[in-house]
Amino acid sequence: MVDGGGDMPEAAKGVRAEEGDTVLLIGTMKGAFLAHAGPDRSEWSMDGPHFPGEEVYALALDQRNGGRALWAAPGNPFFGTTLRRSDDLGATWSDPEARTVKFPEGSELALKRVWQIREGRADDPSSLYLGVEPSCVFESRDGGDSWSPVQGFLEHEHRPFWTPGAGGLCMHTILPDPANDDRMGVAFSTGGFYRTEDGGRTWHPRNVGVRAEFLPDKHPEFGQCVHKVVHHPSRPERLFLQNHWGLYRSDNWGDRWEDIANGVPSDFGFAMAMHSTDPDTVYIVPMESDQFRCTPEARMRVYRTRDAGASWHALEDGLPQENAYETVLRDALDTDAGQAAGVYFGTRSGKVFASRDDGDSWQLLREGLPPVVCVKAVTLT
């Protein structure tokens, strides 16, 4: 060996799946894995690692237009982040020579990580968005062949004041409004929740009511450390927000936020996921505190609300209730499209848990993975 290089494992073969099957896209700090189950979601197979040795914080499967475009943004620890695409569920991946996601000359910014890959509106199947670090939204209008930063966000006057949290200055949430082409919400740490009403030309902070415990002014206009925001496409104006201390709901696209931490052991946490068919059902995984970012009382519990945050209830059947010092990160919780939802999450200790009954009961789907940073559940159409 003369140059420090070494062969990487070639264990990944991709997934053979059919309509109605469920595919879990699992991003870890050392590669991506694809789990696959038939319609009853009882037997799972695992494929991977894809991109061994590379962190994968963002994965997405875009099924618009009858396609199955699987996107990944592996970050090579030495040579940077690239955007890769597979049209055969991971059997083969594009390997573009040119990096398509780059900050422009003169911006004085350099891409550190892609945190989010988000498909655009259903009626605009060529549109895709990326949330990146340092915080910015990138947009593609040609199905992902080319990308450019959303200029109004890139040049935002608040940019010098946005500061990174422990994970970096990360854009982790992108919420296009399915009912309004010009409206979109984004959230990033730190900075908070911002919204555009004019197709991305201007962006305004929408954080009234959201605490910033780590600042002298607990209620600044912006600067909050929002960890995740979700909404249901049937009620896009109603947002749920997991904050760095704080659990909130807004009924008006973020104009005002109300505290909904009713009956949770802690309102600190990262992950949050929406039920795919019930707009009143949301899942979270509380963490003890910012000083001890593990499950409270060393019990692995997912909390679910069925009444839009008026009450929360612990889900623990099948989850470890002793010595479970687990951490679930912001994108490591998701639901599939089942009427009785499949709910899935991954932990920093490399475990993946699954439920196929709305979270009422759970099974350990896999352990021993690298630290899990991303879980996306997709029901194939």
Add this chain to the structure above:
Amino acid sequence: MSVVLVVPSQLRALAGGRGRIELDVDAADGRPPTVRATLEVLRRNHPGLYDRIVTERHELRPHVNVFVGHDDIRWSGGFGTRIPEGHEVVVLPSVSGG
């Protein structure tokens, strides 16, 4: 002047499979060319390879090292380091990444 750039195995696909590529670099002031000038030629001829070594801010990626001969350019003048005749420019992933 012809400068040989040694490509690490992980990036050879971006150099047509080669472990060494020759770059024709001007030495405009009559002195040996700099690493900066060499990377500019690399950027024109092999943009994908350049992107894996240098960020959009034209900074060396944190976990990539570039040597001129045996000297790490981080400690010998950065991109302004001169490349004497007969020395190769060696690109290597650092021990700190991964």
